Amino acid sequence: MKKHLVFLALAGVIGCASAADIVGNAKAAENKVSMCIGCHGIPGYKATFPEVYQVPMLGGQSPKYIENALRAYQKGERKHPSMMGIAASLSDQDIADLAAYYSQQK
Numbered sequence: 497m498k499k500h501l502v503f504l505a506l507a508g509v510i511g512c513a514s515a516a517d518i519v520g521n522a523k524a525a526e527n528k529v530s531m532c533i534g535c536h537g538i539p540g541y542k543a544t545f546p547e548v549y550q551v552p553m554l555g556g557q558s559p560k561y562i563e564n565a566l567r568a569y570q571k572g573e574r575k576h577p578s579m580m581g582i583a584a585s586l587s588d589q590d591i592a593d594l595a596a597y598y599s600q601q602k
């Protein structure tokens with residue numbers, strides 16, 4: 497019986513958390529955005545690698561939009577080398593938290 501419970505708990509943590517159960521927490525994102533603000537969050541900022549481009553604004557976007565964009569980079573449907581690398585390192589929870597955080601920004 498005890499083993500069974502442990503298995504259930506593990507399964508819940510590892511595999512079974514479906515995207516629908518994940519609630520974004522803007523507070524939890526505060527220590528995750530450190531990897532985003534280098535590029536996003538500076539108004540009018542242009543990065544120069546691999547070519548000069550305008551970094552889009554995230555603040556005030558709808559959470560769904562941010563989530564979809566990050567998943568598209570994860571799946572390679574959207575192609576941008578730095579964003580694909582970053583999105584690949586994010587968990588579903590990270591994405592939900594970041595989406596909540598940026599959508600609450602003005």
Ligand code: HEC
Pocket residue numbers: 528529531532533534535536543549550551552553554561562563565566574575576578579582594
């Ligand atoms: C190295 C610079 C860089 C970093 C770091 C970075 N981004 Fe980006 N991001 C970009 C650029 C450039 C684009 C536009 C890419 C494109 O045209 O597809 C972009 C696009 C996006 C988009 C799509 C926005 C839109 O309107 O299309 C989202 C969402 C996003 N980034 C989220 C994040 C999050 C969340 C983080 C931190 C976990 C992050 N980015 C870190 C450079 C960066």
